[in-house]
Amino acid sequence: MTRSLRRTLDIAVDLGTANTLVYVTGRGIVVSEPSVVAIDQATRDVYAVGLEAKQMIGRTPATISAVRPLRHGVIADFEVTEQMLRYFLGRVHRSRFAHPRLVLCAPSGITDVERRALVEASSAAGASAVALIEEPLAAAIGSDLPVAEPSATMIVDIGGGTSEVAVISMGGVVCLESVRVGGYDLDEAVALHLRTRHRLATGTETAERLKIELGSAWPVHDERVVEVRGRDMASGLPVAVAISAGEVREALAPTL
């Protein structure tokens, strides 16, 4: 009796190269964390997942490494991806008896085998039903675009590892182009510029911050300057260098 009265739990998961988001009907986005897992390379034990794991990057003992199981829109390490998915779902529904229905959007570059494997991993994590939705379609619905109309709508999604351009009409993806270039490549371009032009060694986090703060593809009125801290490559000593928005734009240009 009580069972039939219980409301089914519906969950949506965006399994991204950079970040994983979990949405629960009625509760909103309950997980928004980096797709990172800290794992013991010898025993394969998982130490931390998400934000906690990302913070461990570069600070772990030799045997523990923080890995991104999804890379460039493909599943580089399936076993770890499954553990990550289980962990995030476990945080959302604690009861072993509630089997949520799940809609999952995964990178569009994944193969049929990987697609099936993801559905299996979601079921193994406790989902009663799993549906996969194409990422550009989910993005278009989320952006309130008229996806059901018989007219073409174009959507561009730039992620961490890949960028997708899709044309949507009448509720489906008509054509899709995916390139394995994304935000991470922009971070690397900024880091490379700092190394070659200023002999400044920085972590990717610093490069990413600089990209977000000053990055643009086109000249913007606001030509700000930001001080970047790093290590001088010749002396090894900590230094600070002033970087302008124009310089960041120049560094990003070859990748764009």
Ligand SMILES: Nc1ncnc2c1ncn2[C@@H]1O[C@H](COP(=O)(O)OP(=O)(O)O)[C@@H](O)[C@H]1O
């Ligand atoms: N304000 C911003 N300006 C430029 N890049 C950004 C900004 N916010 C996030 N990013 C970049 O977006 C990328 C992550 O996008 P996301 O959609 O979460 O990726 P994915 O779908 O691959 O998980 C990262 O490379 C991050 O640096």
Ligand SMILES: [Mg+2]
């Ligand atoms: Mg994405």
